[in-house]
Amino acid sequence: MGTKQRVGIIYGGKSSEHEVSIHTAHSIIQAVDKERYEVLPIYVDVTGKWVQGPWVADVPQQAEELRYTLDQYEAPDVFALAENVDVIFPVIHGPNGEDGTLQGMLELLDVPYVGSGVLGSSLGMDKVMMKEVFASAGLPQGAYRSFLRSELHADMDGICDRIVAELGLPCFVKPANMGSSVGISKAKDRDGLIEALKFAARFDRKVIVEEFIAGRELEIAVLGNDTPDASVVGEIIFGNEFYDYEAKYKSNNTRLDIPAFVPDSVVTRMQELSVKAFIALDCSGLSRVDFFWNEERDELYINEINTLPGFTPFSMYPMMWKAAGVEYAELIDRLIGFAIERYTEKKENELVAEKFME
Template sequence: MTMAKIRVGLLFGGRSGEHEVSINSAAAIAQALQTGDNANKYDILPIYIQKNGVWVAGDTANEVLDSKAPLATEETNPSQLWQFPTQVQEVEVWFPVLHGPNGEDGTLQGLLTLMQVPFVGSGVLGSAVGMDKIAMKMAFAQAGLPQVKYRAVERSQVWSNPCIFPKLCDEIEADLGYPCFVKPANLGSSVGIAKVRSHSELETALDSAASYDRRIVIEAGVNARELECAVLGNDNPKASVIGEVTFEGDFYDYETKYTEGRSQIHIPANLPEKIVSQIQEMAIQAFKTVDAAGLARVDFFYVEETEEIYINEINTLPGFTKFSMYPQLWKATGINFEQLVDQLVQFALEK
């Protein structure tokens, strides 16, 4: 007897600077859900959130997946934002593939929770804490996970009072030294991040970061290798082999990350076994600390000379093309791309 296929709502696009990355991730997942055994288990219902926030399905969504190019959009009436396609009613499990704000920060997860339909990935808490670098760092500190020294500031400290700002920069300079990194707290893919080496660069970077977000984090620079570990599961998550990112640029910024040939991925990373085990244990601890579910990629700094490991951040909805680090780590661990997306749907149904 033929089993009925599960209708998967593949939700992609979104209102963030990572809109195009989301389309590419969704296209890879769509192909995987239609390959091999998955083709007999799942029906895909692509639903595309345009840059103006309007949800579309059917031929339009399929055309975006096929072309991997976003639709040109215009400003829309706010009332259109809540006119969902009729296909939404058919979805049995959601596979959201939206990176950045309004996608992996808990806002979308709250909406899907209200729909009372299972979905892949973390819920509201895990997504929100995983997205906000300041809340994330506070959670990691409470869990005893080692981190580089950092300061958190608000936009009001940067913009509102010209008397406070110079003093703030002096304090950061004395506390963290140079080089240091200035980051908006709630953006992904290295958007808005600057490496600074002087007082004037610090002032400029803080002003720029404040234009992206009202919360800003400044981290001390560290001469370290950049390592990543993938986590998969719900209550009993598993960790992958460790990967390493090397790059030609000054740091792993947006351009370096998404320009072919500017960075290299090494899987598995050449590391002592005890370091591998430590990173895997810390990755699972970080996953549980923020109450993540389904999937996450956890990034680390490794100071080879002293064998110190610092947790950098957790990404609860990492890039998901076949060339992204997360699926590549699992491929090297023994789970291919088609098996990976199948397991994620099953974990969503289990959760």
Template sequence: MSKIKIAVLFGGQSSEHEISCLSVVTIAGNIDPEKYQVFLIGITKEGRWLKVDSLDEVRSGAWRENRTRAVLSPDTAMKGILFLDGDDAKLQKVDVVFPVLHGLYGEDGTVQGLLELSCIPYVGCGVLSSAVSMDKFYTKVIIGGLGIRQAKFVPVLRRELNDDEAVMDRVEQSLPYPVFVKPSNAGSSKGVSKAVDRKSLKEALKRAAAEDSKILVEEAIVGRELECAVFGGRETKASGVGEILAAAEFYDYDAKYNSNESRTVVDPNLPEGVAEEIRRDAVKIFEAVDGLGLSRVDFFLEDGTNEVVFNEINTLPGFTSISMYPMLWEARGRALPELVEELIQTAFLRRA
């Protein structure tokens, strides 16, 4: 039998470009070479799509200097990648695509829309679920109807910061300090900061506005940071619960990827019933946003009350060596090659 041809997209134009380059090494490195022929497609920060010949090129970063361009066409008759090298053009048919892209222009429904137009099966959540889950404001709107507690928030538009005094007045009338300020569309905690007074609030709003035109100012939930992995195929399943022990005051980008002191625990000691509540809520949230394939759902366990508070959902969570999603499933007996294979198979459910 001929091998299944799979295109794996990575990199991208978002602030999580480097994390995607780490995730793809894990994912592509665990695709069965006996079953699949893998085509690596790297997307530079400038938006150039390039043919990548090996994972060694990804590890070294040399792929960004490659000359062969890659074009994914929405033409349903093509159903493949067009490789362009000077005057030479070659169409490579593909059976399935695995978009290992985090953040904007990858995890937000844009690439998913292109793949829908091309009629090529792809791994992960679809256009709607990707878009609403990437946008923290619209996630809150949807989750608000589930009866699951989430942090109170004040929405802010970037253009409103022309009169930042009025914005800060509105925030202070609704929420006590400290507050967390987040871009509505961003991942890996890029642009997120904590404000303890009016001066730091002004700085935090400016920092978040550099990442997105919509900003959320949230009440600070003091408590343990917990995460649950969800796998959605013919039925939705939740992993166990993991805990983040951040080196910093909160789990920001540096604490996630640049600190050796941050730790993850895949079987934390939790009060009775909390793990099951989180697992149930994670499945409800995944299904409410019409998820398929994979997501990681994040929660807080509030100090003092032991109440579970929803934080956010990530429809293409990190797959690095320190990422919670694969670690949680491995703790449940799903080795990485098995997990990657099962995720690829979910791509064909969408068309079925």
């Protein structure tokens, strides 16, 4: 393959975050060190069709405005990926991209890839299982309950009674498996709770309800494999009532403070807790960990982990590392290095197995 490493970037996908993924891929392609890497873009359209070829369009405002016809490009030989690339950088957000399914395929194809493996990715996507692991690890978090869509259909009134009694109102209702704040509602009264549960159940068969925690929304970035590092802390200050999809991607009222104006003691605790969460879920490469901080009581609560956070130069994850002294191109380089490091470490399992069979 020559002296350059060939990096395959898989982007797009069938989820609601298709357009976000296009922006992420475009940013990486523009920033990657062309002296060290040769990039192979692999696009997955909204129907699930895979194509590969040169990136010939600027990022459009809408995904459907892509300025090339997919039919003019060949479908990639997925089974030959390990022969055609040295490493894969998957940037498909949401279901079928960061939930372990794509990672499982890459494991079967025996190709190194950036980010968490099957277990860490699936745990990070499923908010209920994530919180179960957080609880086992002793991480501080708010109370929550989960319900299947079939349970909601069978006994909506009884479930609402239980939520009001055990979590109180207001509360947050979310699909258990969905990224980028899609399907989230803040329920303030019983009628709003019923609508929120129905809305969340449109996106997933499992719904999670979380108690409302008054506090500032803080985030931190984690980078590495077995001994990860944590960045500076960032804070999201938004005009919307909560940080939903609209506030994240379309609102002009959202402001990011990086680094956040918080005491050093809060930064230290967040760094420790975020690394603990990263290791507890068996993550690797990168993750963004979100917290609530009640300033009056000086209490930190972990909210969730995102194993494939937004990754344009203007996303929280790269911006927090930039504030910590790691520029965007260097961050890409480190992540590729961590992917190959983890892949090489896994090969030791095969060597042990071979020796055992001798």
